[in-house]
Amino acid sequence: MSAEALLDAARLIWPAPATVRIDRAGAAGPVGTDRSRSLVLVPSAANPKLAVPAEPRAAAATVARSATAPGSFADSARTRAISVAFGSGLGGRLLRDRLVVTLPAGASGLDDFLGELLHERVVVGLRVGPPRANRKPVLSVVTPDGRLLAYAKLGRSELTDRLVADEGAALTRLAASDLGDVVVPRVLFAGRWQEHQVLVQSPLPVRRSSGSDVDRRVEAAMVVVSGAEGVSQAPLSAHPWWTRTTDAAHRLPPTDSRGPLLGIGAALAEHADRTLPMGGWHGDWNPGNCSVVPGSVLVWDWERYETGVPLGFDALHLRLQSAIGGGATPRAAATALLTDAPGLLAPFGVPSGDACLVAQLYLWGLGVRYATDDQAKAGAAIGRLGEWLVPVLTTVKES
Numbered sequence: 001m002s003a004e005a006l007l008d009a010a011r012l013i014w015p016a017p018a019t020v021r022i023d024r025a026g027a028a029g030p031v032g033t034d035r036s037r038s039l040v041l042v043p044s045a046a047n048p049k050l051a052v053p054a055e056p057r058a059a060a061a062t063v064a065r066s067a068t069a070p071g072s073f074a075d076s077a078r079t080r081a082i083s084v085a086f087g088s089g090l091g092g093r094l095l096r097d098r099l100v101v102t103l104p105a106g107a108s109g110l111d112d113f114l115g116e117l118l119h120e121r122v123v124v125g126l127r128v129g130p131p132r133a134n135r136k137p138v139l140s141v142v143t144p145d146g147r148l149l150a151y152a153k154l155g156r157s158e159l160t161d162r163l164v165a166d167e168g169a170a171l172t173r174l175a176a177s178d179l180g181d182v183v184v185p186r187v188l189f190a191g192r193w194q195e196h197q198v199l200v201q202s203p204l205p206v207r208r209s210s211g212s213d214v215d216r217r218v219e220a221a222m223v224v225v226s227g228a229e230g231v232s233q234a235p236l237s238a239h240p241w242w243t244r245t246t247d248a249a250h251r252l253p254p255t256d257s258r259g260p261l262l263g264i265g266a267a268l269a270e271h272a273d274r275t276l277p278m279g280g281w282h283g284d285w286n287p288g289n290c291s292v293v294p295g296s297v298l299v300w301d302w303e304r305y306e307t308g309v310p311l312g313f314d315a316l317h318l319r320l321q322s323a324i325g326g327g328a329t330p331r332a333a334a335t336a337l338l339t340d341a342p343g344l345l346a347p348f349g350v351p352s353g354d355a356c357l358v359a360q361l362y363l364w365g366l367g368v369r370y371a372t373d374d375q376a377k378a379g380a381a382i383g384r385l386g387e388w389l390v391p392v393l394t395t396v397k398e399s
Contacts, residue, residue, distance in 0.1 A: 006048045009128045009137040012156055014101045014109035015194055023098045037101035045097035051126040054092050058146030061087030063125030066140050066148050110193060114141050117189055118149050131379030136160040148203045150188055155197040159373060164197040167303035177228040182221045183296045204298040214292045219347055221297040222314040226279040226348060229307050237272035240308030245365045248372050257371045260390040264364050271357055277349055280307040285314040286321040312345040316362045319344055330388035334363055363389055
């Protein structure tokens with residue numbers, strides 16, 4: 001995240017007449033009063049990944065511990081160390097760059113709204129991810145004594161407002177479903193604040209997955225989600241996802257990706273009469289969106305949840321994202337996905353003869369999503385479809 005992206009996010013959270021600035025020499029002025037906010041930038045103003053309240057220490061430690069998704073053992077150890085540093089007061093002394101917010105009389109911010117909503121005095125930490133079209137501020141909402149009360153997402157554009165609203169609707173629907181040991185956040189508030197959409201949800205403990213059967217339990221959880229609102233058999237042309245994605249492809253602006261994606265879609269339409277199992281998917285199941293703990297599989301970030309989709313998309317997405325996150329190029333990861341599809345989709349009841357087609361449909365739909373969101377323009381490397389997704393699917397189409 002750049003300093004300018006951080007400031008843009010802060011101006012949404014504390015709109016005018018509040019003022020926000022980055023102080024590279026440490027917080028100036030009163031800290032922790034009703035009219036000021038001071039947040040420590042981690043690791044620095046040059047590359048701020050997290051903004052942690054300077055005080056109180058207990059709140060700062062909780063924000064540092066809860067603001068990042070579970071990762072490798074090394075990532076978890078680093079997170080614990082940062083949390084301990086803030087809890088001792090050392091973090092604020094070593095890291096001198098601050099986000100400073102000043103609120104004149106009568107001004108208020110999203111944190112004030114959240115405090116009224118939750119009937120608590122709260123402080124917030126702020127996380128804004130890497131460049132993506134769907135990047136949005138995510139706030140950890142904690143009490144001064146360090147209790148984590150909620151996470152809040154704030155839209156910043158037409159796309160992100162829609163995604164925030166969609167996630168609230170998805171969580172409301174899933175609350176009425178039998179998900180077994182799959183646990184999703186509860187909606188505490190879904191609506192608009194100022195000019196943008198806000199979703200406030202109950203916190204799930206951000207932990208690194210543990211246990212010898214993590215992969216099996218994640219696979220079982222994905223199968224449960226796929227059937228949360230029912231499973232059926234239908235020709236591809238009768239899948240609502242097919243209609244939505246085809247329509248979206250035809251609405252794409254005239255960019256370099258539009259023609260190839262339309263061509264790939266036309267080739268896939270030759271299979272429109274093929275009967276495939278249909279259900280739901282999380283829409284962005286990746287290692288940072290779930291955690292396996294004793295008795296539960298915790299899953300969050302439901303803004304892409306859909307039904308009427310060929311079964312097994314979540315397993316394909318998790319494999320692709322895990323491979324890329326592990327250092328594989330997107331092109332190599334997508335190529336391997338087509339080979340691995342039969343094994344990945346077998347738990348969903350997808351016949352092996354249909355697995356490669358389902359994987360092609362998934363990749364094509366992902367490409368249409370990325371092109372619709374204009375991920376390339378937002379700076380996401382994976383949004384450059386001509387470098388990986390189009391060549392892989394075109395090769396399959398021509399073979």
